[in-house]
Amino acid sequence: MESTDKITRTNLTSVEEFIFLGFSNQSELQGFLFGIFSVIYISIIIGNGFIILITKFDQTLQTPMYFFLGNFSFLEICYTSVTLPRMLKDFWTQNNHISLLSCAVQMCFFLILGVTECLLLAVMAYDRYVAICKPLYYPLIMNHRACVQLVVGAWISGMPIQIGEVCHIFSLPFCGSNKLDHVFCDIPPLLKLACGDTSLNEVSVYADALLFGMVPFLLILNSYIRIITTILKLPLAIGRSKAFSTCSSHLIVVGLFFVSASISYFQPKSNQSIGTGKVLSLFYTIVTPMFNPMIYSLRNKDVIMAVRKLLS
Template sequence: MQPRNLNPQAESKLKITETNLTTIIEFILLGFSDIPKFHWFLFGLFLLIYVIILLGNGIIILIIRVNPALQTSMYFFLSNFSFLEICYVTVTLPRMLMDLWTLKGTISFFACATQMGFFLMLGATECFLLAVMAYDRYVAICNPLHYPLIMNHKACIQLVAGCWINGIPVAIRLTYQIFSLPFCGSNQVNHFFCDIPPVLKLACGDTFLNEMMIFISNILFVSVPFVLILGSYSRIISTILKLSSNTGQIKAFSTCSSHLIVVVLFYGSATITYLKPKSNQYEGTDKLLSLFYTILTPIFNPLIYSLRNKDVTEALRKVLPKVLALCGN
């Protein structure tokens, strides 16, 4: 497997215009073509990771649905978050596995735009859902007497629906703006999926307006939820420290620590990727950081929530033997 360069077959995918420029109608995802000796190892590794993500998050959803003790708002949000993680990773991983298997990496203009649109929509949804989960913990710890009234079932459904719906307009708008630009140079995307920075590098002409729209979207759909999360946890920590009982402090911290770890993993890697200076020398680093918030975070979530949550651990002990028994039969 050699690094993919433009060849006659690839050039045939470029439409010649009357002005002697070429308009790209197909992209080539370079992925991990710079390490060709490891492509079968990477295929096996990422396939295993994908299966683990599906099983891990699927089991979380299953035990929350069947266990009466987990029918609370916190676990309602957690089951939605696990479903979101399955959708989020499915946007990128199957495509990457196919590219590693076929050694081609070609993706049509429309497929690339579709992948980017879904990736942006699910990414924005994840930011909002993490903020909602932080708000849920804030109400539970700082205002426990009114918690059942504030976080009732109807309110939870409305919050989750809002998280999913709010990401759609910005995803469509950004994707449309980026793919409305002329692409008249190289069609090689130095990434394993159609992310904004590597695709925007291939655009011709002035991209200032697009970069401003991306910046504004990051403020609204990434920074604002993150500020809300920080505000929630500052109030939570302040309330916990005022508790007289050490047991109460430990229990309160344990209900928040899992979510806080997930927030740090997701926001840490995504922030470094999108806010660091643009430079070609960081392209390899970009791909590694992207693996954190697109693949590694979803695989860690079930482990984090199951190992650090006694209710989930207890539910796993009850449900897993029954599931294994059914599979054995």
């Protein structure tokens, strides 16, 4: 009996690294994928870097809305840098191995930055609510100190819980296969490789997603319901058009991020498709950050003018 327990413990702790399957079944496309994702990563850095520069140095953009936008662009660069460089390295070397520690670190930063994005999107919606619904009080409510506090709160609020979540997941025994059918270390594919009962972990993940995903989304929804109600009361069509134009960019980004992330995390485990999970993960971690600069710049005359001045 004792020898059986020793063998079981040995098997449970035998996994020391994971192997990303990713797109390994399409080995002939590795070079092509490396080129495509390299272009995407460079465009994310350049596009969001432009937003950071113009919101920092253009005097006409020294307002709370663009202060939040600059922080959001910096967050997008950090968010994609957690996963994309590792993916590019795997495509180039075709060595998809990652240690448990590296996987845990990647997941920790990925979750912390994902929570920060949810909270920062809620802060940006609140800023638009105050600007449109309480314009006379806007300079008082959204003063520089309050803006800094909101940004710092968005960055650090989720850290303790996400670190605890990662420790909880990696305290599970991993046995059997070490092949992670994903492109980076994420919770759903990792739980599939864990041994024993993972129901407590799944409940914890759902609670975490509700707290830091659904609650910010409901706050954003509440802000925009009030905004739309106020806009519809405006007497002039020009005023309505300008107010809708100011908010539409943020609404597009919110929709792209929350819809893809919600499907990925709230979809029942029995209905989860591996291929769909990969695509959705790539969508909210890579595609959305790539389009953010275009969404904000093409629909914002102030940003377009600032970019022209910077380029000239």
